[in-house]
Amino acid sequence: MFSHIFISVTDFERALRFYDAVMSSLGIELRFCERERPWAGWHSPGGTRPLFVICKPYNGLPHHPGNGQMVAFAAASKAAVRASYKIALDSGGTCEGPPGLRPQYHENYYGAYFRDPDGNKLCVVSHIPAPHDA
Template sequence: MFSHIFMSVSDFDRAFNFYRPLMNSLGVELRFCDHEKPWAGWHSAGKERPFFVICKPHNGQPHHAGNGQMVAFAATSQAAVRATHQVALENGGTCEGPPGLRPQYHANFYGAYFRDPDGNKLCVACHALPVDIP
């Protein structure tokens, strides 16, 4: 469905230091990184697309976090949701909703919400049967 998802950032190095461990936690591969441009892109293991890309705004204007936009990453387990949420908080993210079941979405939805250092809203979610909730 998607070719790529682009996330604007104000400070590339700070953002890269946030997203690299986050993507590692999810098992998402770094496909490219160019500090001169600056931009970086990740994709699921063994895949070519879609890409998740961070970069300063192309038009040179300041970054602004959107109101109502969110990117949600898939996790393979509830444990991965918890671990990734913790990694986000340890690397400059802020909590927007701790890991847990969200039955208002569907019976198996287990997710966590956070913002990156630029205020972009992110989610990590697992849709599998809730078998490893502590």
């Protein structure tokens, strides 16, 4: 469905450290990083699309996180959701909702919500029923 998703950041090096940590915890691979531009993009292992890209705003104006916008990353398990959430907070993110079941979405929706250091809202979620992975 998606080719790529771009989000803007104010401090590229800070954002790169944050996203490197979170993406690594999910097994998402860095595809490119051009500090001089600056931008970086990640994709799922073995693929080329979709891409998730961070960059400074193209128009040169200040970054503003969107109200009501969120990017959600798939996790392989509840344990991966918890680990990614902890890494996000340890890397400068802020909590928007701790890991847990969200049955209002569906019975196996296990997610965590946080913001990156620039205020962009993110989610890590597992949709996989795994009673052994509590």
